[in-house]
Amino acid sequence: MLDEKKKVFFTKLLNKQLDELLKKERDIPVSSVISSSGQTPDFTDQATFESDVDLTLHMKERENKLIFKIKEALDRIENGTYGICETCGEEITETRLNARPVTTVCITCKKNQENQEKLRGV
Numbered sequence: 416m417l418d419e420k421k422k423v424f425f426t427k428l429l430n431k432q433l434d435e436l437l438k439k440e441r442d443i444p445v446s447s448v449i450s451s452s453g454q455t456p457d458f459t460d461q462a463t464f465e466s467d468v469d470l471t472l473h474m475k476e477r478e479n480k481l482i483f484k485i486k487e488a489l490d491r492i493e494n495g496t497y498g499i500c501e502t503c504g505e506e507i508t509e510t511r512l513n514a515r516p517v518t519t520v521c522i523t524c525k526k527n528q529e530n531q532e533k534l535r536g537v
Contacts, residue, residue: 484517
């Protein structure tokens with residue numbers, strides 16, 4: 416269980432990440448990237464444009480997932496479950512939380528998950 420000082424630290428860290436992502440989202444809305452296509456002069460330019468749009472949409476999707484995970488982590492801080500592994504119920508080390516503040520599993524359980532994925536060929 417995190418002490419009050421660590422709760423404040425991780426709350427500030429997560430809120431900072433969230434603010435940065437939300438600011439970035441406001442600065443470059445996806446609709447502006449898609450609607451700025453206009454007429455492109457040749458197939459190469461059109462292919463490059465479409466590739467850029469795909470990449471932008473993929474990045475936005477990843478950012479939206481991270482925003483969701485940050486909000487969930489903030490909720491876990493509030494309800495007292497932040498830093499507790501959802502798989503085994505043990506505490507997640509502070510080192511792991513510093514490296515990945517949105518994590519929900521300890522390093523041991525994460526390694527087990529990855530090993531299972533390798534065995535299944537995922």
